[in-house]
Amino acid sequence: MHSIVEAVTEKIINRSRDSRKKYLDLIAAEAERLQQQPARHGISCTNLAHAIAAEDHDEKMILKQSHRAANIGIINAYNDILSAHQPYKDYPQQIKSHLAELGHVAQMAAGVPAMCDGITQGQSGMELSLFSRDTIALSTAIGLSHDVFDGVVLLGICDKIVPGLLMAALRFGHLPAVFLPSGPMASGITNSAKAKTRQKFAAGEVGKDELLESELKSYHSAGTCTFYGTANSNQMLLEIMGLQLPGSSFIHPEDPLRPLLNQYALEQLTQHTAIEQDYIPLGQMLNEKSFVNAIVGLLATGGSTNHSIHLVAIAKMAGIILDWQDISELSDVVPLLTRIYPNGEGDVNHFQQAGGMGFLIRELLDEGLLHKDVQTLLGKDLSAYCQEPYLVIKTLENGDQEAQLAWQDVNKESLNLDVLAPAHAPFMREGGLKLLSGNIGRGLIKISAVPESRWYTKAPAKVFTDQASVQQAYQRGELNCDCVIVVKFQGPKANGMPELHKLMPVMANLQDAGFNVALLTDGRLSGASGKVPAVLHLCPEALLGGAIDRIREGDIIEIDAHKAKVINHSDDPAASLTSASIAEGLGNGMGLGRELFSLFRKNTTPADQGALSLGWTDIE
Known part of the structure; x- marks a missing residue:
């Protein structure tokens, strides 16, 4: 071993x-x-x-x-x-x-x-x-x-x-x-073709009909x-x-x-x-x-x-x-x-x-x-x-x-070296996930799909409390710069920790335009996380007083997957979570049955403890 x-x-x-x-x-x-x-x-x-x-x-x-x-x-x-x-x-x-x-x-x-x-x-x-x-x-x-x-x-x-x-x-x-x-x-259409159509839709270059046709050729x-x-x-x-x-x-x-x-x-x-x-x-x-x-x-x-x-x-x-x-x-x-x-x-x-x-x-x-x-x-x-x-x-x-x-x-040799590599000649010498820590807390970054040249980002923060606001800022041209997009109040206690995949086409477009961009959030993505560096599941989450809530517009954020750190160079430790901030982060939690799960949101553990909302503690 x-x-x-x-x-x-x-x-x-x-x-x-x-x-x-x-x-x-x-x-x-x-x-x-x-x-x-x-x-x-x-x-x-x-x-x-x-x-x-x-x-x-x-x-x-x-x-x-x-x-x-x-x-x-x-x-x-x-x-x-x-x-x-x-x-x-x-x-x-x-x-x-x-x-x-x-x-x-x-x-x-x-x-x-x-x-x-x-x-x-x-x-x-x-x-x-x-x-x-x-x-x-x-x-x-x-x-x-x-x-x-x-x-x-x-x-x-x-x-x-x-x-x-x-x-x-x-x-x-x-x-x-x-x-x-x-x-x-x-297999349907190639995943890269699907992703490209999504990016074009986010940029307003194609309409819903073309986007839906692409999606139906993928999920068929x-x-x-x-x-x-x-x-x-x-x-x-x-x-x-x-x-x-x-x-x-x-x-x-x-x-x-x-x-x-x-x-x-x-x-x-x-x-x-x-x-x-x-x-x-x-x-x-x-x-x-x-x-x-x-x-x-x-x-x-x-x-x-x-x-x-x-x-x-x-x-x-x-x-x-x-x-x-x-x-x-x-x-x-x-x-x-x-x-x-x-x-x-x-x-x-x-x-x-x-x-x-x-x-x-x-x-x-x-x-x-x-x-x-x-x-x-x-x-x-x-x-x-x-x-x-x-x-x-x-x-x-x-x-x-x-x-x-x-x-x-099974075969002694891979039958497709573009997809499956032997251990003596891997695609990367290390695995796909890194734990980053610093004065913002700790979170995970998936680096297996991210070019090594983008494992490091140091840029001003653009701060949001939901992904729709990020999309709107993109449409207004406010994100055409090097930046770390911070989306807070997305943790399990705030709103059930939804995945934030609406951000991926937007951020991929910004990256393709030559900007150095990254995502920092107490929310989730998933296995579909792509080529944009994203620090996820940040703990403590904003609603629990996590330092992500202290990040203000323009704060300099450093993300370094090589050295496993995530730092707010403009952090003010004296800042604290306000009642207005809590109200903004929580939203109304009503509609489509969300109100029925208020007890889950109240009782859930942090993401790094499994985001468990179940009641057993007797064998801990």
Whole structure:
């Protein structure tokens, strides 16, 4: 193992010792109960009758009498407005059929909400995006609280959905769990062409009709969006943590491999329930090493900045305490091995064709940057994830042909060096995220898509409290200069920490015009963060009295990703947050249901503590 990876892992283990023990004790008590009998046989007859009343005769007989059959709970984030989730419409029945062939039963435990950040970008509804993660966690917990399940199948892909599902699954960590992906849509127009049309629209050079036509050529069918944003970063994380089958994350929804992969994943899940010898509860499967592997994968692929928040929150559910400093220290030694838009021209389909996750994991293992000795869905160490699935057509005795699932080692060489690089010749010698600190607080910058010549900015501040005001200033020509655009009151307590992607075309235009520009905010962007340097998630946020609120128009701001610092050279420490400033930053919080989430805004933790608005503190 690389010495820095070992040191960071050991630091996390030591920091988490007490909380991790409390968590493991919690799930051990539940596990002991399950190992005596299936969960459904531990409830009263009246309870069980309610739980199985709607099942057909055969399933009812199994659930009543069998002590060797598992009952698997399905949590489904299906809806029609998320292209990635639309294929999940038929998954529950397919899962039931697959498990019936194995002698087990599945029941829909809960449907959970799933919102699309792509639809709400720049709209008021985006203020609910981050809180939807915790809502999904709560909804999942309600579904599993019936306490009749021996394992969990989680159907979710996109931005806040996977973190929310996984957070709740870990709170039911005495159960084994598996995610079933649905895969990305086919590639549309190039991402650079899409971005260029957006920039032209921001500059007033094209109209809405041309912009919409461009967007429809990019987002055009069922499946995950193909750029490397939070959704596809989720898929990478689930696979590198062993919660999805090797090579399964980026296979098209209609690929004939899909049903075979789903069936095999379900078979593995049933082998890990408490009624089997090879019991692997999720809470034990994912440990400190698993989360270090997740961070390494995020850095090696230049993944979504959202996961600097989500991974902290997810780990906390398992009693593991992560800090942004852990990410920064690992980033110093983890090379960037992928160029997937916005970090490059290729998309996830090109990544898959070049060698995909199997190639990436093998390269990182060979460099000692991943922990090999972790449990996975396959019940084996991570070396099993250096393989990829393929189809074998078998001729049966009766002459019929049958497609069967097989596995092979991934290619020794990348099949597209513009998208996927070997560890000995990476795109960058360090990872994609840096922690910056200074008298403004601390925040993260994603450098994997930013040219190194732009890692340093020193310029006057232009201060705003929302992204619409930035767009208006751009239209008036007030931003045609070197500047650091400061957008404050965008933290979780202020307005739910919406992503600020309406700023990207504007700032890209300013950069293309020759101006040295950067963004500084207590808000978010995501995996779609592009070529403009952006210091994100600044803590403390403005509403909590963070120094970002003391930045005034014209203050000289220095951002240095090389030296990991962010400084206001005109800072006045005597300045304080005023009631007028608070009122301006909060807005009215009304409309589109935002008022219903006031308790979430009130109770949320800072971004560097996972922006958690949930109520558990007992295992801290």
